[in-house]
Each structure stands twice: as C-alpha cells, then as structure tokens.
Amino acid sequence: MSTIRRLYSCLCEDIPGRAAPPPLPVGQVVELARYPVKSMGGERLTRARFTADGVAGDRGWAVYTADGGIGSGKTTRRFRRIDGLLTLRARLETPEDGEVPLVVLPDGREHRADDPAAGQVLSTLLDRSLHLRRQSSVPHHDEAPVHLVTTAAVRKLEQLLGEGVDVARFRANIVLETEGADFIEDDWHGRHLTIGDQVELCLGPGMPRCVMVGMPQPRDGLGADAQLLKLLGHAHQVRFGLQAGVVRGGTVQRGDLAVLF
Template identity: 85%
Template sequence: MSTIRRLYSCPCEDAPGRAEPSPLLVGQVVELARYPVKSLGGERLAYAPFAVGGVAGDRSWAVYAEDGGIGSGKTTRRFRRIDGLLSLRARLDETAAAALGDGEVPLVVLPDGRELRADDPAAGQVLSTLLGQPLHLRRQSSVPHHDEAPVHLVTTAAVRKLEQLLGESVDVARFRANIVLEAEGVDFIEDDWQGRHLTIGNQVELCLGPGMPRCVMVGMPQPHAGLGPDVRLLKLLGHVHQVRFGLQASVVRGGTVQRGDLAVLG
C-alpha cells in the first residue's frame, strides 16, 4: 500500500541525513483494541485496519459535555472530566466491522447490558441521567478525539517492569492501547524506539513518537474489564517514568494488522 498523508507530525523525519538503522525484530502483536467512543470501554479485535486516523473506527465518536468539551478522564482546553464513562463500553457490530467507514455508528453498551446506537437521541438522554449531567454523543469533526496521537502502543516488557516495581500483576487493559506487543525483557524498552519506524506484518508501518502521557484514567475502575480503582499506578509512573507509559504513533503506511503479526523496528 502507498504511503498516506498523516494528520500528526512524524518525529522520524526531523533529522534529515540520519543513517538508517538495521531492521530489528522487537516483538509480536498479542492484543489489538478499538475504542469506538472515546473514554468508554472498547473491544478487543482479532485484526484491525489502520489508516491515516489510526485504527478504523477508533474514538470516532465521543461523549460531549454541555459546554462542548469532549468527555474524558481529565479537564483541559479540549476535554472535560466526566466521571463514570468507564462504566460504559462501545462496540461496532459485525456488519460495521466488515465495512468500516465514516458512516458506521457504534453501539453504546450500558451497565445493565442494554445497547443504544450512538446517533440515537435517546442515548444522550440515558447517559445524562446515568452520569448526572447534560450529555450528548457526537461524531468527530474538525477537533480530534485522540489525546495525543492516533495510535497508542505498549509492550509487555514495560508492563513487567511496572509489575516488578509495584510487586504485583498489572492488567494491560488499564492503558487502553491499540497495540500490545509481546517483547522480551523487563524494562521500558520502547523508550529507545522513539523517532523510528515500526513495520507490523506485511502492510502497516508506524512512525513512533514520544511516550504517552498518562492521566487518572489508568487507575479508574473498569467494570467491563473486571478492574477496580488503583491510584498507585499514576503515582508510580510519576515517580519512575515522568508519568509516561507506552508510545504515541502515527500511520505512515496503512493496511491490516492481525494478532500474531511480527513487529520489526527500522
């Protein structure tokens, strides 16, 4: 597939004339995930199409507050903290998954198991009642829903490092990554990958950016994933890793990634 125009800058291009490093096999895809509505629980995938905006259908919709801010776990210029979003999850039905595009509408799954289409006005009314403030659901327009970059990647080596520091297991689901790579070692190995390209499988090429800044969402309960609250993770990351975990990435060449695909660092 041809190189595609990116919406996010690529740090790999900031150093003209830099010698190309030798390709290195660094891991294998063990998890793929998509979050059709930002800050809600998402869905694990066996395969995922990647395009300029990241995983097709990822964070294409969001919950909006009354003042127009995008529902999130934090409050910034773009985002508004809305507690309780992670008690919900979103998915694309099988028909949508087979033909992803701008016209696809996710289903919002409520804590009681009911499902509502995101474009149904009743969905916003139900969420407003459930979360105690006026809310509505909206498709992404000119203001992106992604926090920092369209793709988020973590490694199991970094997860093992956190587990070593914490003294107990850490569920990778807390970090809401699009791609989880099984990688050798016990360290934040992806720190050394910043500014390089990563080819996954036979099609997709990513440009790896800086570390992903974390917020309180890493410690929030995720009932759909069986996770309770844990305030220790954010404090630990602030102490040992500048409150960053995983890498931001943008798409250089689109295509499909499957679980089991190998990842080669260029």
C-alpha cells in the same frame, strides 16, 4: 491534509542526524483494541484496519458536555471529566466497521450513538446534559492516532510496583509481546515499525499518562488503583507506551511480527 492529520504530522518527522539502522524484529502482536466512543470501554479485536487516522473506528465518537467539552477522565482545554463513562462500553458491528457504534449500558441495553435517545439516556444515567457526536475538526485522541505498549514495559512496571499490572489499564491499540523487563520502547522514538506485511508506523515520544490509568474499569474487571500513576511519575516521567502515526495503512492481525527499522 486534514486539520487532525496536521496536528499529528510531527510524529512522522525524521530525527535529524539519525542514521538508518538495520531492520530488527522486536516482537509479536498479542492484543489489538479499539474504543469506538472515547473514554468508554472498548473491544478486543483479532484484526484491525489501520488508516491515516489510526485504527478504523477508534475514538471516532465521543460524549460531549453542554459547553462543547469532550467527555474524558480528565479536565483540560479540550476535555471534561465525566465520572461513570467507564461503566459503559461501545462496540462496532464488525472488525472492519468504522461507522456508527452501539453504546452498551450497564444493564445490557444498546443504543446507536446517532440516536438522540442515547444522549438522553446518558444524561439521566450520569446526571448532566450530554450528547454523542462524531469527531469533526477537534480530535478525540489525546496525543496521537495510535497507542502502542510492550509487554517488556509492563513487566518492568510490575517489578517496580511489586504486583501484577493488567495492560488493559492503558487502553492501547497495540500490545506487542517483547522480551525482557524494561522500558525498551524509550529507544524507539523517531524510528519506524512495520507490522505484518502491510502496516508501517512512525514512532513518536512516550505517551503521557493521566488519572485514567488508575480508574476502575468495570468492563475489564479492574478496580481503582491509587499507586500506578504515582509510580509512573516517580519512575518514568508519567509516561508509558508510545505515541505513533500511520505511514502506510492496511490490516494487522494478532500474531503479526513487528520489525523496527
């Protein structure tokens, strides 16, 4: 098992004493997304290939600072906050492609991530020494290989906030259309979810949120939101959506049924 997979293996451990419940259809896939370069804008997909490491090509590359930190919206032991990354977008050539992404600049120019010129352009644009690198032994994902959000939780958040919330703020890989308006996924921790006829996920705890959810995302037409993170802290322990690991890989398409068991 790779170092990265060991880091996330706890997501797929069964919770002791929990009896196996009957299968329960809970929703349908309405959005699929991947972000080929961490903390840049990404791409919406009609289908996505899931492997043990998550969605193929998702966060496979990142911008690195001179001290080896991974470019992000926050600063931690692994990450370094780099303002301006969300003005950029990364894309792969095909939905199945997990190779080298193209970085799309605000003026529309594109550079392959493995081209040294890309790092030079980013260094000039963002006014610090930067380079692009493929993931190695240090994972680019914050908490888990897969991130899932339900529309029921989005509607609950909208009720609490008193206005609409664009699900794009949460940069999830999977959005499930579900009934009601509540944080229904809170009860899913420790269970498994099949999506379509191929993919099986193990569901972990809630996803911790950071300042990223309130940052402007020009590529998705989103401005700054100063209230969202505060509300999540007050109402839901600064968590939204679920972490997940991949038990069985395969392809997921929009419209696929999700069954909880």
